Amino acid sequence: MLLLDDRKRKILKAIVDDYINTAEPVGSRSVARRHEIGLSSATIRNEMADLEEMGLLEQPHTSAGRVPSDKGYRVYVDQLMTKRQLTADEIDCIEDSLRSRISEIEQLLKQASAVISEITKYTSLAITPQMNRSIIKAIKLILVEDDKVLIVIFTNAGIAKNSLVKIGAGVSLDSLVVIANYLSDRLTGITLEMVNIESLRFDAQRIMTRDRHIIDPIINGVEDCINQIASAEVFLDGTANIFNFPEFQDMMRAKKFLSILNAKDILASMMFNSPQGEEIKVRIGIENEVDELKDFSLITATYSIDCEIIGSIGVIGPRRMHYPKVIASLNHIRKVINRELSNLLGDDVEGQ
Amino acid sequence: MLLLDDRKRKILKAIVDDYINTAEPVGSRSVARRHEIGLSSATIRNEMADLEEMGLLEQPHTSAGRVPSDKGYRVYVDQLMTKRQLTADEIDCIEDSLRSRISEIEQLLKQASAVISEITKYTSLAITPQMNRSIIKAIKLILVEDDKVLIVIFTNAGIAKNSLVKIGAGVSLDSLVVIANYLSDRLTGITLEMVNIESLRFDAQRIMTRDRHIIDPIINGVEDCINQIASAEVFLDGTANIFNFPEFQDMMRAKKFLSILNAKDILASMMFNSPQGEEIKVRIGIENEVDELKDFSLITATYSIDCEIIGSIGVIGPRRMHYPKVIASLNHIRKVINRELSNLLGDDVEGQ
DNA sequence: GTTAGCACTCAACTTAGTTGAGTGCTAAAT
DNA sequence: ATTTAGCACTCAACTAAGTTGAGTGCTAAC
Structure with a gap:
């Protein structure tokens, strides 16, 4: 130091x-x-x-x-730097847009992103939780229209996703029960990242004696559900804010900036490599791994469920960023997200 | 004329x-x-x-x-203008990114948006289908974890959405069956826009004699599912393309442009007011209803299921747009979307 | 160790002059 | 009656030269 x-x-x-x-x-x-x-x-x-x-x-x-x-x-x-506190107005603003009445995690993070950019006046990011480690609680097959099956997977994190697949007509109910029980046995209690689709498919072939043609579509549906739950989404807000800063009057820079924002996968990977334990991480200019961001500063904050970090929120702006304010804002918002997530997923799930 | x-x-x-x-x-x-x-x-x-x-x-x-x-x-x-045909390369490019292997309508439109901006080099838009008119085929309640109910609604357009709600513990299975039957009776066969949540809630109070406290969360969950299905999403791509045009070197204009792109609701309303019958609509500068777009041209094309227009795709760019190429591209892509949608929802739903 | 003073630097701005693509008008040519 | 050549005029865009002013580094005095 x-x-x-x-x-x-x-x-x-x-x-x-x-x-x-x-x-x-x-x-x-x-x-x-x-x-x-x-x-x-x-x-x-x-x-x-x-x-x-x-x-x-x-x-x-x-x-x-x-x-x-x-x-x-x-x-x-x-x-x-002198640490800053948020003003009462700012805190109210955050509470107003994030408190309760939000039924879905996606919504919560979308809102979070919006409020971050509103308060900081920079471009904000929020990534949906990394759900790889969540545990499958139940899997159900529902026959709809006698040739379509709705597959629903439900995890301990309170997420349920479904996929609708078509199987040939005239499949016996027995066969469906067989595969439903099989899937339930194999998947219940394990985490998403532990699921091996191909071995699941392979073993299904062994236990099913009749109606084997339904295996492929159904396993594909299961894969689809799992991907839906596991896939992380990135929300952005305040992208136009970058133009407020004189150092980005230069068109080339502005264009480069927008191009990065469109590469959601790069953003997602940036957001994820916060080591455990660090709640707020500041990357200044050259400290960014991503080359295109070396003219920017990126500040990220993690959020977690049950003390396990599962995602993060952040701000991208000029290196000349108002660090005290951004850090204070992100720190407050991450706490609110933690609180809302535990409300949403924990004992207090109410109404929705 | x-x-x-x-x-x-x-x-x-x-x-x-x-x-x-x-x-x-x-x-x-x-x-x-x-x-x-x-x-x-x-x-x-x-x-x-x-x-x-x-x-x-x-x-x-x-x-x-x-x-x-x-x-x-x-x-x-x-x-x-001399009408243009797409080149074989362009057609291949469209086919490659949209043909088959797309299991979800959202994915299809996201891809469509991506390919439009790739081919035209302008900013592209795609709005997910307006599903207000689709018919509820089935509604299921699934008890998970003895105090949570998963509600699943499934429509004739092949869309299923779910919502997970918490009800108090210790509800009798009978009560769940009662409300499940009630919901099934009331909702099956009608369109989403016909659902009146408040009267649904009110009547539920009358038929339920026991466990009335489960009505509110469950009806809220139903509402949530319906909103999920009915809500239209707007996908954008190629937003940075606007900087390729010399007339948008001016920062103020560029900023205004990005601000409009962020107002998804405005975009959605613009996309929707294509009168039936018109497959491609060109709005040039001042012809745009939205004031902020009077420096731009907007070209939209509709897509449909069973000859009913349910959504649209489009391009925003400078008034000095390459109209022949954009019109040819959108026209081709809308046909591909129509084809893929009918594959996706019609008889050929296969695996995923 | 601190400061006043001074010569020097250089981006940014101002001003005047030049260039060149484009116009409208008129009169001659077809 | 069109069409065209010719010419005077306009005006944004560029260039070159000069001015300004905020800032520096160095040195000598405090």
Whole structure:
């Protein structure tokens, strides 16, 4: 951890704060003027030269002020910034849009994404829970219209998904009962990621003596249900917000940004690699694994059920992001999501 | 219908064609040069002055060439443009991404949207079917975990949606059978839009003598299922494509554009007001009802099941859109969607 | 160690001048 | 009666030169 003396800390903080607010390179004189440091611009100039040498500041060109480097932002985030609290209004806003009356997890995260971008004015992300580890509680086959079967799988996380498949007509009810029991035996109590579709299909061939042609469609339906439950969806909001920032007046950059947002799989993978234990993760510029994001900062927060991290929410914006506010917002919203999820899935499921 | 003599038609067509390709105002000399009209630039100049007087062309400023007006584009689309056929490659591309192996209607339309923007290079839209008119075929209640009921509704359009609700523990199976039969009686055979949730709830109170506390959650679950089936979803693709056009280098315009794309409800309403009978509708600039779209052209095409229009796909781009290509693409894709939908829902539902 | 002063740098802005594609009009040619 | 060549005019877009001002680094005095 990089240690700075008090004066350098004050000056670096002042520069980052100013730059976050103005997007203009910060000069020594304006630091002396706008902040009560009690030093002349000349002294500050010397300190700034030191900070630049240490790699914390950069100069766009000789006669401009300084701009924080990625490393500078990192020190700011880790050591210097003054933590912010949300205002009562902001908290109300979050509660209003997320509290109760939301019946589906997808809805909850969509709303969460909307409220994040509303409060932070950046582009927000929310990914639906990773349900690979959830346990199959029940699987039902329902005959509808004598040649179609509705397959329903239901997990301990309170999710049920269905798939409708056509089987040939004239299948005996007995055969359906046989395969239904088989599936129930094989699948109940195990997690989604443990399901091996091909061995399931193979073994079904062995136990079924009649009506074997129904195996393939039904197993496919089971696979479909499992995929539906396991697949993660990414919600975005406030994508147009990026245009509010002067550094993205450049069309090329804006286009690149939108292209990334359209690559949902890349977003999803970014969101997932938060190590356990870390509730909020800040990636500044070059720290992003994804190359196209090295002009951006990404802040993510995890949410969980029963202390297991299952998904995350986040914000993408310029490196010059208002870190204190975004971190405070995400931290609050992740707690609300945790609370709502446990309401939704736990004992209090009510009404819907 | 505006009638033009042959020479004016040729000149207007040449100007619109050139402007669509270059985005530069077209001058009399370049019309004379690039198209075989056999007239000098001076004559063409006179004709252009006439066309301007008729409101078909506009001049950005005195010493620039001419640009088509909305009315000019309209004449071009209705009378002048040479219809295009898709190339074999394009048709293959469409077939590859839409044919078979798609089990869900949502997937089909998502793919359709993707392929539209891939082929046209504009921003594409696809709205999921309006299912208000579909008929409820069956409704099932499944008891899971002795205090939760899974409600499944299944329609003639092959859609099944479920909702999981919690009822108090210790409900007798008899009560569940009573309400299941009641719901089945009341709902089977009617369309979604005919369902009156409140009268359903009210009458349930009358027929149920015991376990009345389960009525509210269950009716809410029914409502939830119906809403899930009836709600239309809008898929977008190629949103970043707008930046490829020089007329959208302007940030304000680009931002406005993205804002509209985020207002899914506005998009949905635009997509829906295609009168029956019209397969392809072209709205040019000012012809758009939505104010924010008056700098754009919107082309929509309907798709249907059993000859009833249930949804649409479309393209948004600059007024200077490549109309022949977009119209040909949408027309082809709508036919493929019709075909796939009838495969999906009709007799050929197979496996998945 | 701190600061005032000064020469220097350089992006951003202003101004004036140039270019060139395009027009409208008129008079000659067909 | 059309069509066309010729010419004067317009105006956005580009270029070049000059100005401004915020900022720097260095040095010498405090």
